[in-house]
Amino acid sequence: MHEMSIALAVVGQVEEAAEAGGAAGVDSVTLQVGELAGVVPESLQFCFALACEGTLLHGAALRTEQVPGRARCVPCARQWPTGMPPQLSCERCGGAATELLSGRELQILTVHWAESRQHEPVVKEP
Amino acid sequence: MCRVVDLQQAVLAKNDQCARRLRTELGALGTAVVNLLSSPGSGKTALLEAELALAKERSVPVAALTADLATENDARRLARSGAPVKQVLTDGLCHLEAHMLGAHLEGWLPEDTRLLFVENVGNLVCPASYDLGETLRVALAAVTEGEDKPLKYPTAFGLAHLVVVTKHDLARAVGFDEAAFLAGVRQVNPGVEVVFTSARDGEGAGVLLDRALAAREGGTVHQPVMARQLATERAAYGYDQEHDHAHDHGHAHDHDHGHEHAHAHEHPHEHAHAHGADAHQPAGHEHVHHRDGAAAR
Numbered sequence: 001m002h003e004m005s006i007a008l009a010v011v012g013q014v015e016e017a018a019e020a021g022g023a024a025g026v027d028s029v030t031l032q033v034g035e036l037a038g039v040v041p042e043s044l045q046f047c048f049a050l051a052c053e054g055t056l057l058h059g060a061a062l063r064t065e066q067v068p069g070r071a072r073c074v075p076c077a078r079q080w081p082t083g084m085p086p087q088l089s090c091e092r093c094g095g096a097a098t099e100l101l102s103g104r105e106l107q108i109l110t111v112h113w114a115e116s117r118q119h120e121p122v123v124k125e126p
Numbered sequence: 127m128c129r130v131v132d133l134q135q136a137v138l139a140k141n142d143q144c145a146r147r148l149r150t151e152l153g154a155l156g157t158a159v160v161n162l163l164s165s166p167g168s169g170k171t172a173l174l175e176a177e178l179a180l181a182k183e184r185s186v187p188v189a190a191l192t193a194d195l196a197t198e199n200d201a202r203r204l205a206r207s208g209a210p211v212k213q214v215l216t217d218g219l220c221h222l223e224a225h226m227l228g229a230h231l232e233g234w235l236p237e238d239t240r241l242l243f244v245e246n247v248g249n250l251v252c253p254a255s256y257d258l259g260e261t262l263r264v265a266l267a268a269v270t271e272g273e274d275k276p277l278k279y280p281t282a283f284g285l286a287h288l289v290v291v292t293k294h295d296l297a298r299a300v301g302f303d304e305a306a307f308l309a310g311v312r313q314v315n316p317g318v319e320v321v322f323t324s325a326r327d328g329e330g331a332g333v334l335l336d337r338a339l340a341a342r343e344g345g346t347v348h349q350p351v352m353a354r355q356l357a358t359e360r361a362a363y364g365y366d367q368e369h370d371h372a373h374d375h376g377h378a379h380d381h382d383h384g385h386e387h388a389h390a391h392e393h394p395h396e397h398a399h400a401h402g403a404d405a406h407q408p409a410g411h412e413h414v415h416h417r418d419g420a421a422a423r
Contacts, residue, residue, distance in 0.1 A: 002221050002252035009137050017133055031137070036352060038255050038281040071351070085280040088351040089316035096316030100355040106255075108133045 006039055006106070007047035011057055014111055018056050025114030028061040034105035035069040036086055069103025141256055145224035148259030152231075157239045158342035159227075160334075161260035163282050165275075166248030168268040169292035171200045172325035174243055177335045178207035186339065187238045191230060192245040193222050200245065210236055221252035224259055241338050250279035262341040264334065268293040269302035276310035284314040284352040288321065288337055295324040315350050 014029055029048075033039055041064045048062040069082030073090035074097040082088060088098050136142065152159060164170050174190060181188040189210040192200040201213035214222070214230055227244065235242060244260070246253040265286035267275040270293055276283035283289060289311055297304065311320055319337075323330030341347050 002255060005219075005221070005223070005252075006137055006255075009140065013133065013135055013137070013139075017131065021131060023129070036281065036284070038251065085277040085310075085314055086284065086352070087313055088284065089312050096312075096351075098316060098351045098354075100351055102355065104352065104355045106137045108135045108137060111131050111133055113129045113131065 003039060003043040004047040004051065007044060007051040010048065010062075010108060011051045011055055013108060014060075015056055017111060018113065021113070023056070023113035026057045026060040027112040027114045028063055029057070029111050030063045030065065030109045032067055032105045032107040032109050033064050034067045034103040035084055036082065036100075036103035037106040039106060041066065065109070067102050067105045070101040071103075072099045072101055073097065074099060138255065138257075141224050144228060145257035145259040148224055148228050148231075149261065152242070152259065153261075155237060155239075156342075157235070157242055158261035158338065159259055160241060160243045160262045160264060160338045160341075161253075161258050162243060162245050162264050162266060163250060163253050163286070164248060164266035164268075164292075165250050165271060165279075168248070168266050168271060169325060170245050170248070170266055171203055173266070173290065173292055173323060173334065174245060175203055175207060176325050176328075176331055177243070178204060178209045180332050180335055181241070182208055184335075186240055186335070187236065188241045188243065188335075189235060189239045190243040190245065191227070193247045195219075195247065204245075210234075210239075216247055219247070220249050221247055221256055222258060223256050227258050240342060241335075243338075250275075250282040254279075254281040254285055262287050262338050262347060264288045264290055266290045266292055267307075269297045270300050273303040273307035274310060276307065276314055280314040281352070283311060285350050286315060286318060287341070287348045287350070288334075289315070289318055290330075290334060291320060291322045293324060293326075294322045294329055295327050315352065318348050318350060 010029060010031065014026060017023075018026060031044075033041055033044070044064065045062055048060075052058050052060050069084070069086055070079060071082050071086070071088055072079045073093060073095055075095050076090060076093050078090060078092055079101070080087065080091075082100075082103055086103070088100070089096055090098060149159070162170050162174070171192070174192075178188060178190060189212075190204050191212045191214060192204060193214040193216055194200060195216055195218055198213045198215075201211045205211040212230060212234055214226075216222070222244070231242075244258060246258075250265075263286050265276075265279075265283045265288075267283075267289070269291060276289070291307070296302075308320060311318060321330050321333045321337075323333070
């Protein structure tokens, strides 16, 4: 159950961005979660709500976009959905030269700020 | 009314950055980290006891850090080898993160250490997501756990540089289907080496040590398919193209990744403080372990 650690990482990064951009609050955060990322979206929802409490993200919604796993065999150029558990060796040629095209995403895509300010977010100096 | 900003930040970017830095810093000192992942009771500690003893025989300076939710039993066992050993109590946290490991190494890890074995929390789910700055990641499974373990925990086995089967002497007694196990490993991590070991009868003794030393010397380490995903390929599939807010809004953080992540140590997650029980007593541990080790059985 590392979804709480994941949720805390999301909240931390969004807070930093909000600070840099002068945002007063957060409406929603959209996350991309790959099929093979090892994260359970339902569990993440639960943890996210807890992690947001007492922060700028209080009350923010978490939207997750799930990305299916896809793989490609380099020698035979065949592509297939990996499924879960993933099939990562080529079933046609038996080869191990597979490329994973998608499925490992665990990424913050967009953040909707609750209140608009006039200026664009600025690059934060350390 | 509401503004949208494309962050496009990996959720684990800070951990990954911290892990990269740890790998570089330790590499400069000549130390390589071996991250051991398995379920509880798979025989990580028994295997490690044997490998540490072998390292001692061969005069290879090694150290071990073992993480558990509670008890110092594993550190006591490992300390019998004479190698520097540190127990980390996670107080319930199910995995180690790179900044936690970094903090635990500070002021403890002897400078001449060539290999640092990190016995992660017994758990095949959570630790798999966290790079600890290791040079070699090893997933272990005992024959008693059943041959379908790699398929049940594809992230742990799919991201391993080396797979170690333990308690192989019990294979016949428990009806372990070796072919099915190897097929499962091949499905989630084609090309990875599988080593069979038995701490009881010595099968495979020293292989882990050899592989770890080879990796430390810059030898080729297996690259798992699951670790091979390319961002450009992803974009080509249109998964990133649905988000076209970019023209309206600045990429607030696209330009300062380097700065932010370079300071990962200064922004630890809150839970790290709460769970880093070992941090309260960093100095006394080695003594405790040696004393207990001498008294034990």
